[in-house]
Amino acid sequence: xxxxxxxxxxGSLAADQATDHAADHATEGHGDFRLFGLATFLVADGMxxxxxxxxxxxxxxxxxxxxxxxxxLELLLPTINxxxxxxxxxxxxxxxxxxxxxxLAASRLWLAITGGLGAIFLAxxxxxxxxxxxxxxxNLFASTFYALTGFHGLHVTLGVICIAIVALQTxxxxxxxxxxxxxxxxxxxxxxxxxxxxxxxxxILYLL
Amino acid sequence: MTLANPSDFNGSLQPQGWLRYFSFSLDHxxxxxxxxxxxxxxYLIGGALAGAIRTELxxxxxxxxxxxxxxxxxxxxxxxxxxxxxxxxxxxxxGNYLIPFYVGARDMAFPRLNAVAFWLxxxxxxxxxxxxxxxxxxxxxxxxxxxxxxxxxxxxxxxVWILSVLLLGGSSIFGGINFIxxxxxxxxxxxxxxxLPMYCWAMLGTSxxxxxxxxxxxxxxxxxxxxxxxxxxxxxxxxxxNVVVYQHLFWFYSHPAVYIMVLPAFGLVSEILxxxxxxxxxGYTTMVYSIMAIVFLGLIVWAHHMFTSGTPPxxxxxxxxxxxxxxxxxxxxxxxxLATLWGGKIALNSAMLFSCAFIVNFVFGGITGVAxxxxxxxxxxxxxxxxxGHFHYIVYGGxxxxxxxxxxxxxxxxxxxxxxxxxxxxHFLLTFIGFNLCFAPQHWLGLNGMPRRVAEYDPTFTTLNQxxxxxxxxxxxxxxxxxxNVVVTAINGKVAGDxxxxxxxxxxxxxxxxxxxxxxxxxxxxxxPYGYGQHQxxxxxxxx
Numbered sequence: 001x002x003x004x005x006x007x008x009x010x011g012s013l014a015a016d017q018a019t020d021h022a023a024d025h026a027t028e029g030h031g032d033f034r035l036f037g038l039a040t041f042l043v044a045d046g047m048x049x050x051x052x053x054x055x056x057x058x059x060x061x062x063x064x065x066x067x068x069x070x071x072x073l074e075l076l077l078p079t080i081n082x083x084x085x086x087x088x089x090x091x092x093x094x095x096x097x098x099x100x101x102x103x104l105a106a107s108r109l110w111l112a113i114t115g116g117l118g119a120i121f122l123a124x125x126x127x128x129x130x131x132x133x134x135x136x137x138x139n140l141f142a143s144t145f146y147a148l149t150g151f152h153g154l155h156v157t158l159g160v161i162c163i164a165i166v167a168l169q170t171x172x173x174x175x176x177x178x179x180x181x182x183x184x185x186x187x188x189x190x191x192x193x194x195x196x197x198x199x200x201x202x203x204i205l206y207l208l
Numbered sequence: 209m210t211l212a213n214p215s216d217f218n219g220s221l222q223p224q225g226w227l228r229y230f231s232f233s234l235d236h237x238x239x240x241x242x243x244x245x246x247x248x249x250x251y252l253i254g255g256a257l258a259g260a261i262r263t264e265l266x267x268x269x270x271x272x273x274x275x276x277x278x279x280x281x282x283x284x285x286x287x288x289x290x291x292x293x294x295x296x297x298x299x300x301x302x303g304n305y306l307i308p309f310y311v312g313a314r315d316m317a318f319p320r321l322n323a324v325a326f327w328l329x330x331x332x333x334x335x336x337x338x339x340x341x342x343x344x345x346x347x348x349x350x351x352x353x354x355x356x357x358x359x360x361x362x363x364x365x366x367x368v369w370i371l372s373v374l375l376l377g378g379s380s381i382f383g384g385i386n387f388i389x390x391x392x393x394x395x396x397x398x399x400x401x402x403x404l405p406m407y408c409w410a411m412l413g414t415s416x417x418x419x420x421x422x423x424x425x426x427x428x429x430x431x432x433x434x435x436x437x438x439x440x441x442x443x444x445x446x447x448x449x450n451v452v453v454y455q456h457l458f459w460f461y462s463h464p465a466v467y468i469m470v471l472p473a474f475g476l477v478s479e480i481l482x483x484x485x486x487x488x489x490x491g492y493t494t495m496v497y498s499i500m501a502i503v504f505l506g507l508i509v510w511a512h513h514m515f516t517s518g519t520p521p522x523x524x525x526x527x528x529x530x531x532x533x534x535x536x537x538x539x540x541x542x543x544x545x546l547a548t549l550w551g552g553k554i555a556l557n558s559a560m561l562f563s564c565a566f567i568v569n570f571v572f573g574g575i576t577g578v579a580x581x582x583x584x585x586x587x588x589x590x591x592x593x594x595x596x597g598h599f600h601y602i603v604y605g606g607x608x609x610x611x612x613x614x615x616x617x618x619x620x621x622x623x624x625x626x627x628x629x630x631x632x633x634x635h636f637l638l639t640f641i642g643f644n645l646c647f648a649p650q651h652w653l654g655l656n657g658m659p660r661r662v663a664e665y666d667p668t669f670t671t672l673n674q675x676x677x678x679x680x681x682x683x684x685x686x687x688x689x690x691x692x693n694v695v696v697t698a699i700n701g702k703v704a705g706d707x708x709x710x711x712x713x714x715x716x717x718x719x720x721x722x723x724x725x726x727x728x729x730x731x732x733x734x735x736x737p738y739g740y741g742q743h744q745x746x747x748x749x750x751x752x
Binding site: 031033034036037040041043044045046047048049050051052054055058059062063065066136137139140143144147151 | 317318321381384385386388389392393394419420421422423424426427428430431434438439440441442447448449450453456457460
C-alpha cells in the first residue's frame with residue numbers, strides 16, 4: 001500500500017469529466033477508489049458473517065441439542081442451489097468482460113442470466129424453508145440455521161436488486177459502458193463476495 | 209475525480225455561513241465541527257446522568273431515584289458517553305477535520321458517505337434518549353446488555369437501545385472505511401506513509417479496528433434482538449442458548465472499542481506535545497509500529513473481560529499473557545512522549561496542561577489495567593468499583609483530557625481566535641482535581657468489595673463515595689469555564705492569526721479558519737511534520 005495513487009486509473013474517468021477538471025486540478029486528480037471503499041466494506045460485512053459462524057460453531061460444540069432434534073439436513077436442494085450460485089459468479093464475470101469489451105448487448109444478456117440464477121437460488125431457498133421440519137424458535141440449531149441462511153438470503157436479494165439496476169442502466173445507456181462501468185464492477189465484486197460466503201455457509205451448516 | 213472534489217457541491221447548492229452546520233454539508237471541516245458540537249451536547253447529557261448517579265451514591269440508601277430509574281440512568285450514561293461522545297468526537301470530529309489536511313487532500317475520500325455517517329448520529333442519539341419517555345422505560349442492562357439480564361428487563365427500551373447502537377455502529381463503520389481510503393489512497397503525490405503526522409497512523413489503526421470489530425457487535429445485537437422480539441434462544445439458557453457466546457462476541461468488539469477510543473487520543477497527543485515542547489516527536493518509527501502492535505494485540509485479548517465467566521484455564525492463561533503484552537507497545541509510546549518533552553522548550557498552556565495530565569492519568573489507568581489482566585487479582589475485583597475506576601482513568605483521564613487539550617490546540621484553527629488561557633487553566637485545574645477526586649477513591653472502594661451498578665451500598669463505604677461525589681461535582685462545575693470560554697472567545701476572542709503555535713503540520717499552513725477546499729492553490733508537501741529545533745522554527749521547509 002505504498003503507492004501514491006495519483007491518476008492511478010484514468011481509464012475509469014469519463015472523457016467529459018476529465019476535460020472539465022483537467023484545467024483546474026491537473027495535479028490533483030486521483031484514481032477512482034470507490035471499489036477500494038466497497039472492498040473495505042465487504043471486509044466489514046464478512047466480519048458480521050464471521051461472528052455468526054463463530055457463534056454457530058460454538059453453539060454446536062458446547063450446547064447439546066434437545067432430544068429428537070438433529071443437525072441433519074436435506075442436501076439435494078441446497079447442493080443444487082450451491083451449483084446455481086457458483087455458476088452465477090461465472091456468468092457475472094462474463095457480463096463484466098463483455099461490458100469492458102464494449103459489447104453491451106451481450107453484457108446485458110449475461111447480467112439477465114446472472115439475475116435469473118440469483119432468483120432461482122432465492123426460490124430454492126424458499127422451497128427449502130417451507131419444507132423444513134423445524135421453525136425459527138424450535139431449538140438453538142433451528143434459530144441459528146434461519147439466522148445464517150436468512151442473513152445470507154438478504155444479501156442475495158440485495159444483489160439481485162443491484163443486478164436489475166445495473167442492467168437497466170446499461171439498457172438506458174450512458175452508464176456501464178466500456179469506459180465507465182463502476183456500477184457493474186461494484187455489483188460484481190459484491191456478488192462474488194455473497195457467493196463466497198455461501199460456499200463457507202454451505203460447508204459448515206449443511207456438510208459439517 | 210468528482211468524488212473527492214467538493215467544489216462541485218459547495219458552489220450554489222451548499223448553504224453558506226452558520227446555516228451550513230445544520231445542513232448535509234460535504235465539507236470535511238464542517239462535518240468535523242458537526243461531530244464536535246453534537247458530541248459535546250451529548251457529553252453534557254451524559255454528564256448530567258453521571259451527576260444523577262453520583263447524587264444517588266452520595267448516601268448508602270437508594271433515596272434519590274427509584275432503583276429501576278437508577279439502572280436506566282446508568283445504562284444511558286455509559287451508552288451516551290461511549291457511543292455518542294467519545295467515539296464520534298475523538299474519531300469523527302478531529303479525524304474529519306485533520307486527516308484531509310494531513311494527507312494533503314481537499315476533502316475525505318467519500319464526502320457523501322462522510323455526511324451520511326455524521327447524520328446517523330443525531331437520530332440515533334435522540335432515539336436512545338427518547339426511549340426513556342416513549343418506550344415506557346429505557347434499557348436497564350448497562351452498556352454491555354448482557355443476557356439474560358437484557359432479556360428480562362423491559363423489552364421495548366432494550367430494543368430501542370439495540371436499534372440506536374446499530375445506527376451508531378453503522379456510522380462508525382462508514383467513518384472507518386472513509387479514513388482508511390483517505391489515508392491510504394488520497395495522499396498528495398510525493399507524500400510517503402512514513403512522513404504522515406502520527407494522528408494519521410492512529411486513525412488508520414483505529415479504523416482497521418472499527419472495520420474488523422464493529423460488524424461483529426452489529427451481528428450479535430441482531431441476534432439479541434431476535435431473542436427479545438421473536439423469542440429465539442441464542443443467548444437464553446432457558447431455551448438451550450448460551451450466554452457466554454454473547455459475552456465473547458460482545459467483547460470481540462468492545463475490547464477493541466477501548467482502543468477505538470484511546471488510539472486516536474494517542475495520535476492527537478503526539479501532535480500537541482512536539483508543537484508546545486518545540487521538539488521533534490521522539491521515536492516516530494517505534495510509535496508507528498507500537499500503534500500497529502496495539503491494533504493486532506487489541507483484537508486477541510477480549511476474553512480478559514470474562515475471567516469469571518467459566519473460562520477454561522488455557523484460555524485464561526492465553527488472554528492474561530496477550531493482555532500483558534499490550535503494556536509493551538503502550539509503554540514504548542509512554543516513554544516516547546516523555547522523551548519528546550525531555551529538554552524541550554515547554555509552553556505550559558492549557559493544551560499542554562491537558563496533554564501532560566493525560567500522560568499521568570493514562571499511565572495510572574494503564575497500570576491498573578495490567579493488574580486487572582492477572583487472573584487472581586481480576587477475580588478478586590471483578591464487577592467492583594475498581595473496574596469502574598480503571599475504566600474512567602482510561603477513557604476520561606486518557607481520552608477526554610486529550611479531547612479538551614485538542615480543543616485548546618485546534619480552536620484557533622477552527623475559528624481564527626484563541627481560547628482564553630486563564631479560563632483554560634481554571635478549566636484544567638477543576639477538571640484535574642475533580643477527576644482524580646472522583647475516580648481515585650473508587651479503586652479503594654472496589655478493593656474493599658463495593659460492587660458496581662448498585663444504587664445501595666454498605667454504610668462503611670460512605671466516606672469514600674462522598675469524596676467521589678464531591679469530585680463529580682467539581683467536574684460538573686469545570687464545564688462552566690469551558691462553555692463560557694468557547695462562546696465568549698468565538699465572538700470576542702484574541703485573533704489567532706493563521707499559525708499561532710508556529711506549528712509545522714499541514715493544517716497550520718493555510719488560513720484560520722481554512723478556505724472551503726483547504727488551500728488556495730496547491731496543497732503543501734510537508735515531509736517533516738515534526739522538524740522543530742532542527743531548522744528555523746518557522747515553516748520554511750514547506751515546498752510549493
